[in-house]
Amino acid sequence: MRTLLEARSVTKVFGGGVFERSSTVALENFSLAIDADRPSIIAVVGESGSGKTTLARLLLGLTAPTSGHVLYEGQDLQQMSRERRRKFRRDIQVIFQDPYGVYNPFYRVDHVLATPVAKFGLARSRAAARTLIDEVLRDVGLRPEETLGRFPHQLSGGQRQRVMVARALLLRPRVILADEPVSMVDASLRATILGSLSAMHRERGISIIYITHDLATAYQISDTIVVLYGGAVAEVGDVELVVKQPQHPYTRLLLSSIPLATTARTWMSEFATVASSADTETGCKFAARCPSVEKVCRETAPPLFKTHAARAVACYLYRDAPTLDADAIGSVLTASAAASPPASQTIQPTRSRP
Amino acid sequence: MRAPSAAHPFGTDRQGRDLFAAMVAGTPLTLRIGFIAGFLGVGIGAMLGFVSAYYRGTLDAVIRGVVDIGLTVPGLLVLIIIAVSLRRGLTVDQMAIIVASLAWLNPARTIRAQVLSMRERGYVEVARLSGMSGPEIIVKELMPNLLPYLAATLVNSVSAAILASxxxxxxxxxxxxxxxxxxTLYWVNFNAALSRADRDHPGRLSRSLLPHGGPGRDRQPQAAESDLTTDVLSVRDLCVHYDTPLGAVKAADHVTFGLRAGERLGIAGESGSGKSTMALAILRMIKPPGRIAAGEVKLDGVDLMTLSDEEMRRVRLDRIALIPQGSMNALNPVIRIKEQIADALRDHRVRMSARETETRVRELLESVGLRAEVADMFPHELSGGMKQRACIAIAISLSPRVIIADEPTSALDVVVQKQVMETLARVQENLGASVILVGHDMGLMAQFVDRLGVMYAGKLIEVSPVREIFTRPLHPYTRMLIASLPSLEQKGTFRGIPGLIPLLRDLPPGCAFHPRCPQAFDRCLTEEPALLEKHPGGWAACHLT
Structure with missing residues (x-):
């Protein structure tokens, strides 16, 4: 597989400088790879503090990893020439969470669209630039005449977010990193924005990394899913497998906590309120809240166990399965993008849950 | 030396020189010093501040070090030393430069802080990703937004420079x-020292003491009219208008509903639907330019709209408690949790000894599932979910009849959200109170409430028992809103509602939803549907049903 964008055993630690007493591990030994030849939609799901925003910033080269590498076409982002960096900037586009803060209140909406056109020389003339901008705005379902020339505060949150999608499209990127793109948008418009993202993937072969806290939208648009907890991968693999038959206790807790918009299934109070004891420094990050915790969990962090061709779980409940090196996560991701083998082949937990 | 007169408004000095003339001559010179020093100070300071904050790293450390050291040294003393050493033949402009030599320190520091807070803004990152270079981002993205701040800093710097000079x-x-x-002052002083002034003129300040304005005397609360309804709270035709130059905007328009004892009622809607406005209006907490234009809100038969402000203040928390949006961030960061709860009790004149208060606070914390030790903690020591529970504890401290929770979990993770909602449900059941849950998350509504009202463009368009609303919604908007929610059961069943939420100041005629409604027909374009009972318990404002 030729990788387009890859995180290889990336760790990011904040703080811990000479004057700071404590340091925080935001992301630990994380790997992810995007196939250059087969575009896919990967969802990265996690709650606050899971490291998902740090991951986004690392993948965009906005911050440097403490250890490990982020590679673009095999080249480290931190050691790139100016020229390569420009190409990278163009190929990897981003849609941020907050459709308010990404606009400089001083300028009209046009500014965010005109700047990349000018900076990357996308059009020869003003008229060509305008045509290009009109085209991408129409692609995301906006009327250019009603959008351009306005100030950001004159547009609704949904419109502003679609302008950001249009901006990403303008550069004809190969990867779009969408960091919580709909969490600040009204419910009735979420589907529209996610719809235009998945249309881009389908029609233009753009890979999408969808970073979110919302498992339900992640399930709707992605092929594969990475569940993060406390900066480490809890479970990774095919989205149908992970959502329909969650294996990691954290994934199960997360799924059971989602308030579903149906009265048919009410909130299961399986293990909702597990009192959190002290965090373990070395063991599994979830140990303090886990109902199936064992002694070993508090001592050593579990490796990934490959419980299925298209799934891996970082939990000792599945210690019978072969372990998977963190930087081999790519194999699980590609296997799941392909047709998944029947679910009966999945490895069951070695211990029944209490 | 002469006293002020018609010829010499400010009097003269000992040599008989007119002080008014001296001031007229001196002001432009002093202003010149002030402006040169101020501009130089802000210019240099801004440059260093921008560079320091934008690039961070070693450069920042060096600049910050110099500024910090510079600011700890007493400025006037340094200026005196510089001025003494250069004293011979100073010109006005040299004077300005001496003053400027320290005037950049403060601007550098404050501008750095401003830029620091801005450099993480979304638009700065978007500009970086759009290929802008560092200096370009400073000039094009950051500078324009700091202009008002720079202007204010400049005014401060100029006046500081004038004072220093x-x-x-x-x-x-x-x-x-x-x-x-x-x-001029120096010379006046110098001459005065030579010959002591014979008279002194103590200035006389005319003091005007305003009579102390006390609060208006309390009216006696009206006796509760006994109203034979089973509703704890009944809201009828509640209208909230926002006055704008273009006319009144109806943020809540004839909202009518009842809340039963022990019931959990949800009010759902998207942004701008008027759900929060409605919640605040019940508590009479609408701030100008908004106002409650009409309607009544009866709590146990008493119309809250007729109460005096003081009576209303006591009803809040005591009878109806609000858990406002983002309330966990409204906790005072420097006051211990127990003090914040005790404040609420004291504010409502609950007479308790210190001991009793302490016990009550601990009881309240335990009832929301927090350990008693939390009482002695500060808000920053608590997690988001714990803070939100502390807010629930405050809300229930006086055992209210009705709890209005406005998006109580909007900033929390799902797992914590579930725990907080379970806590709210438990305390509500223990108190026998009713809850109005205001929010946009239909999932949360489905899991929590008994009955659900849906708002659109300031109006209640459907109120039904929650089971029915999710199985057979009466209004097309409700149906489409539910369809727009992603499910975990099936892929590809996730559809947005076309079109946009209408602006309240520019509502379409007829039914406000008709431009987005696939089933709209000619009647919907002209006639506004009323909220009618379509089947027992199920109300909708739609011409279709």
Missing amino acids: IGLEVLGLGPIDSPTLGM
Whole structure:
């Protein structure tokens, strides 16, 4: 597989400088790879503090990893020439969470669209630039005449977010990193924005990394899913497998906590309120809240166990399965993008849950 | 030396020189010093501040170090030393530069702080990803937004420079030959010292003491009219208008509903639907330019709209408690949790000894599932979910009849959200209170409430028992809203509602939803549907049903 964008055993630690007493591990030994030849939609799901925003910033080269590498076409982002960096900037586009803060209140909406056109020389003339901008705005379902020339505060949150999608499209990127793109948008418009993202993937072969806290939208648009907890991968693999038959206790807790918009299934109070004891420094990050915790969990962090061709779980409940090196996560991701083998082949937990 | 007269409004000095004329001559010179020093100070300071904050790293450390050291040294003293050493033949402009030599320190520091807070803004990152270079981002993205701040800093710097220059000049350390304001003062003082003034004129300040305005006397609360309804709270035709130059905007328009004892009622809607406005209006907490234009809100038969402000203040928390949006961030960061709860009790004149208060606080915390030790903690020591529970504890401290929770979990993770909602449900059941849950998350509504009202463009368009609303919604908007929610059961069943939420100041005629409604027909374009009972318990405002 030729990788387009890859995180290889990336760790990011904040703080811990000479004057700071404590340091925080935001992301630990994380790997992810995007196939250059087969575009896919990967969802990265996690709650606050899971490291998902740090991951986004690392993948965009906005911050440097403490250890490990982020590679673009095999080249480290931190050691790139100016020229390569420009190409990278163009190929990897981003849609941020907050459709308010990404606009400089001083300028009209046009500014965010005109700047990349000018900076990357996308059009020869003003008229060509305008045509290009009109085209991408129409692609995301906006009327250019009603959008351009306005100030950001004159547009609704949904419109502003679609302008950001249009901006990403303008550069004809190969990867779009969408960091919580709909969490600040009204419910009735979420589907529209996610719809235009998945249309881009389908029609233009753009890979999408969808970073979110919302498992339900992640399930709707992605092929594969990475569940993060406390900066480490809890479970990774095919989205149908992970959502329909969650294996990691954290994934199960997360799924059971989602308030579903149906009265048919009410909130299961399986293990909702597990009192959190002290965090373990070395063991599994979830140990303090886990109902199936064992002694070993508090001592050593579990490796990934490959419980299925298209799934891996970082939990000792599945210690019978072969372990998977963190930087081999790519194999699980590609296997799941392909047709998944029947679910009966999945490895069951070695211990029944209490 | 003469006293002020018609010929010499400010009087004269001992040599008979007119002080008014001296001031007229001196002001431009002093202003010149002020402006040159102010501009230089802000210019240099801004440059260093921008560079320091934008690039961070070693450069930042060096600049910050210099500024910090510079600011710890007493400024006037340094200026005196500089001025003394350069004293001979100072000109006005040299004076300005001396003052400027320290004037950049403060701007550098404050501008750095401003830029620091801005450099993480979304648009700065978007500009970086759009290929802008560092200096370009500083000039094009950051500068324009800091212009008002720079202008304010400049005014401050100029006035500080004027003060500093006058301070030096009064000591005789200024341009000896120029009649700046400070030098004039110096000469006046110098001459006065030579011959002691014979009279002194103590200034007389006319003091006007305003009579102490006390609060208006309390009216006696009205006796509760007994109203034979089973509703704890009944809201009828509640209208909230926002006055704008273009006319009144109806943020809540004839909202009518009842809340039963022990019931959990949800009010759902998207942004701008008027759900929060409605919640605040029940508590009479609408701030101008908004106002409650009409309607009544009866709590146990008493119309809250007729109460005096003081009576209303007591009803809040005591009878109806609000858990406002983002309330966990409204906890005072420097006050311990127990003090914040005790404040609420004291504010409502609950007479308790310190001991009793302490016990009550602990009881309240335990009832929301927090350990008693939390009482002695500060808000920053608690997690988001714990803070939100502390807010629930405050809300229930006086055992209210009705709890209004406005998006109580909007900033929390799902797992914590579930725990907080379970806590709210438990305390509500223990108190026998009713809850109005205001929010946009239909999932949360489905899991929590008994009955659900849906708002659109300031109106309640459907109220039904929650089971029915999710199985057979009456209004097309409700149906489409439910369809727009992603499910975990099936892929690809996730559809947005086309079109946009209408602006309240520019509502379409007829039914406000008709431009987005696939089933709209001619009647919907002209006639506004009323909220009618379509089947027992199921109300909708739609011409279809």
